[in-house]
Amino acid sequence: MSYPKRLSLLIFLDSFIVLTAVYLSYWFIHPNALNDVPITLIISSITLLCSHHVFASIYKLYSKAWEYASIGELKNIFKAVTFSIIVTAVVQEIINQDIYVRIMAITWMLHILLIGGSRFVWRMFRDTYMAKNTNNINKTPTLIVGAGAAGTMVVRQLLQNKEADLYPVVFVDDDRNKQRLEIYNVPVVGSTKNIERVVEQYEIEHIIIAIPSLNRKQVNEIFEICTKTKVKTQIVPMLEDILDGKVSVNELRDVQVEDLLGREPVQLDDAGIGEKITGKTILVTGAGGSIGSEICRQVMKYKPEKIVLLGHGENSIYTIEMELRAQYKDVVEITTEIADVQDRNKMFEVMKKHKPYIVYHAAAHKHVPLMERNPEEAVKNNIFGTKNVAEAADTFKVNTFVMVSSDKAVNPTNVMGATKRFAEMIIQHMAAVSSTRFVAVRFGNVLGSRGSVIPLFKKQIQKGGPVTVTHPDMIRYFMTIPEASRLVIQAGTLAKGGELFVLDMGEPVKIVDLAKNLITLSGYSIEEIGIEFTGLRPGEKMYEELLNEEEIHPEQIFPKIHVGKAVLMDHDILQQFMNDFGQMSKEGIRERLLEIANNKVLIKN
Structure with missing residues (x-):
């Protein structure tokens, strides 16, 4: 009407x-x-x-x-x-x-x-x-986990929407005061511990976890119970996404591996970050990569005057440029520089042209096995590239320089980690001699980033398996791309110069457990796909560390953020390696790198 x-x-x-x-x-x-x-x-x-x-x-x-x-x-x-x-x-x-x-x-x-x-x-x-009078015969009988406001809203929408494929049959909720009650004629028949029995008793074919306030550990626990039922499980969005207005509580989605980390995201100081970024020129190297592009997205929320997207790959830079222009074209000046950080003259030209206030240095080679086979390329990009960008930033009086590092830089056993540790040493040296605030940020593996284990597992699952895991006891720290990027940005506001910022990443995760979860989330059983153990690859460790013994600083300078003690290497040793680099063999490069990166003699506390 x-x-x-x-x-x-x-x-x-x-x-x-x-x-x-x-x-x-x-x-x-x-x-x-x-x-x-x-x-x-x-x-x-x-x-x-x-x-x-x-x-x-x-x-x-x-x-x-x-x-x-x-x-x-x-x-x-x-x-x-x-x-x-x-x-x-x-x-x-x-x-x-x-x-x-x-x-x-x-x-x-x-x-x-x-x-x-x-x-x-x-x-x-x-x-x-x-x-x-709605025909529910052809609809999927659904269990709603959580009889609170979100669960009630989901049931109401499912009942009112004639086009919905799901039909709510029962609730489960751990609140005893809600059990045995009915909400929209849908009974609350037990707690989350009863999910398996309820699924069997009511012939449930779909489960919705409707408690957006759950932390990730709680989501993981409930999902493990749901997994035993072999029934498809979805979840309402997380509370922070609902509060931010990104999604509605009714927008169901599949449970993702990020939901199962068992660790809550770090809440950062938005006001402090805004003071450093708003109205300033920001430059991001490696802006087309998984971390670099997310740093750009996070930075744009604080409305800088200009952002410079610098990267070697034109396609990836074009992609992030178009994404940012679509959302911020009338708010922030967006410019691009197709350049290689190994090109020293170009880095100086870029710094002179744009005079950024903050530089986020995310450009790097990070694939561990590839860098083992090509150590010279790791040195050129991760060491010389970092040196070029850092010295250009110093020359043109950049206020803050934040380098993205890795937990593999701690007691490194591989080329990639050693070059990252070497780059940290360069940054620490620059912090000691420059008016620019130079800092590095370490974190563990990033879920979904290029080269991470998740995309590999997904491809293997799509092909029918098996999923390959190096060792049943291998563990790693994990975080999401937005978390990693926010940490890098937060480090810029905390920087005094020379720090190694480290996120308290909670408990490490077994890679084999991650593989099992991903198989289940993809709708398969572990028996269908299979898991094959291939053995440790050259340079790999069974576990990663975030700080070595000399660097540990027990206090947190920000909730869940530690700062390591400044561990300096004699710069002459670093400079000698860079001078000798051109005459060294691959094996010689690898040996010298690991020797320098793990040196525990020439240390200044």
Whole structure:
């Protein structure tokens, strides 16, 4: 029905209800005087009619979607009716020096009853008759985990949406006060511990975890129970995404491996970050990579004056540029530089041209096995490239330089980790001699980044398996790409110069457990896909560390963020390696790198 027709219908209905309420009230009080209606009552009915329409308009009774009516709408009806009765009583007092108290009281009750009833009858019709007549035979019987506000909202939407493929059958909730109750005729039949029994008893074919406030450890525990049922499991968005307005609570999604980390994301100092970034020029190297591109996305939220996207791969830089322009083209100046950090002259030209306030250095080679086979390329990119960008930043007085490092830089056993540790040493040296604040940020493996284990596992699962894991006891620290990027940005606000910032990454995760979860999330059983252990690759460690013994600083300088003690290497040793690099063999490069990166003799605390 069009809005004008709907409005006309409601005004006509309300007018009929108002007049009916007035004259029924008069008849209740004076049953034998219907043929002798006083002029004051006629004036009162006209006043009540007009004032009702005025207050109905003020409280938007004519623009509500009454099929979704709730307590809020009932309150508005109460206000509109009460104020219209008060206005009518005032008019009676003015005209007649008397108020028909009993008539007005009965009119008020009838008014609320009839106006409210007329509005809520459609809600009742929709929730009962239409729901009962919806063909649920072909819908998927669904278990809702969580009978709170989110679970109730999900059930309500599923019942009202005739196109929905899911049909809520039962709730489970750990709150004992909710058990044995019914919500929208859907019973709460047990706790999360009873999920397996409930699935079997009610022939459930779909599970929805509807508790957005759950932390990741709790999600993991519930998901493990759901996994045993072999039933498809989805989840409502996390609370922070709902509060940020990114998604609605009704937007169900598949459980993702990020939900199962068992560790909460770090909450950072948005105000402090904004002070450093807003209105400034920011340069990101490696801006097309997984970490670099996410740093760009996070930086843009703080509205810098200009962001410079620097990278060697034109396709990846083009992709992030188009993404940012689509959202921020009228807010932030976005410019690109296709350049290789190994090109020293180009790095100086870029710094001179843009004069950035902060540089986030994310450009690096990070594939461990590839760098084992190509150590010279790791040195060129991770060491010489870092040196070029850092010295250019120093020359043109950049305020803060933040280098993205890795937990593999701690007691490194591979070329990639050794070059990262070497780059950290360069940054620490620059911090000691420069007015620019130079810092490095270490974190563990990043879920979903290029070269991480997750994309590899997904491809193997798509091909039918097996998933290859190097060792059943191998463990790693994990974090999400947004977390890693926010940490890098936060480090820039905390920087005094020379620090190694490290995130408290919680408990490490077994790679084999990660593989099992990913197989299950992909809809397969572990038996179907299989897991094959291939043995440690050259340079790999069974576990990663975030700080070595000399670097450990127990205090946190920010919630969940540690700063390592500054461990400096004699710069002459670093410079000698760089001078000799051109004449060294691959094996010689590897040996010298590991020797320097693991040196524990020439240390200044």
